[in-house]
Amino acid sequence: MNVTEIADGVFFVEGPASNWVVLVGDGSTTLIDTGYPADAPLVDASLARVSAGAPLGDILITHGHSDHIGSVRRLTADGAVTAWAARDEIPNITRLELHQIGIGQILPTLWRPRFAKWTLHAIRAGGLKDPGVRDVASLEPGVARRFSGHRVVPRLTPGHTPGHLVFDLPDHGLVVTGDALITGHATSTTVGRQVLDAKWHWDAARAGEQAAPLLVDARIVLPGHGTAEARR
Numbered sequence: 001m002n003v004t005e006i007a008d009g010v011f012f013v014e015g016p017a018s019n020w021v022v023l024v025g026d027g028s029t030t031l032i033d034t035g036y037p038a039d040a041p042l043v044d045a046s047l048a049r050v051s052a053g054a055p056l057g058d059i060l061i062t063h064g065h066s067d068h069i070g071s072v073r074r075l076t077a078d079g080a081v082t083a084w085a086a087r088d089e090i091p092n093i094t095r096l097e098l099h100q101i102g103i104g105q106i107l108p109t110l111w112r113p114r115f116a117k118w119t120l121h122a123i124r125a126g127g128l129k130d131p132g133v134r135d136v137a138s139l140e141p142g143v144a145r146r147f148s149g150h151r152v153v154p155r156l157t158p159g160h161t162p163g164h165l166v167f168d169l170p171d172h173g174l175v176v177t178g179d180a181l182i183t184g185h186a187t188s189t190t191v192g193r194q195v196l197d198a199k200w201h202w203d204a205a206r207a208g209e210q211a212a213p214l215l216v217d218a219r220i221v222l223p224g225h226g227t228a229e230a231r232r
């Protein structure tokens, strides 16, 4: 796990296979995404390291894949923490529907070492467990809200999943992109801003369209996979 303070009170955490972001301010802490179920100890350690004791109040979810919502159910179980996502993504998060790559799509790729390694990690990290969350509040896309003192604008970016959100933090010039735009992936040989391979997306054409402005406009991207990247 690698924790970097990107801006005042904005911490980017690189987990073993996916990333999350911690916002700290105004006496509370907010998480954006939460890694795989097996990343729970790392999620807790990252919160303990940067929150200075400010309690977790909210979790913002980019999308319902198990490498992003692994700790949501656990952290919201006592009712003191609210999980938020786009209305169109909630069925994927509650597992009413499931838009995620399955074993049927993975099997034909296993002869490729990168895919075999990724698959093994995904299974060990709890990727086949059901991390479905029951209570998720809906966030209005385009409407700014304050979380732990930071202005956050959720933007609907359907393509990777039906209701994927990226989170704009305009006061810091950065965008938390989830899987709408990444900068590296265990199964990819390229580094830098890129769109995940078509097979990972619910609708690959729309995923490409949504990523296009992020590729050029976002000053700093904090992706779901890969390192934080500032535009040169």
Ligand SMILES: [Zn+2]
Residues within 6 Å of the ligand: 063, 065, 160, 179
């Ligand atoms: Zn994903």
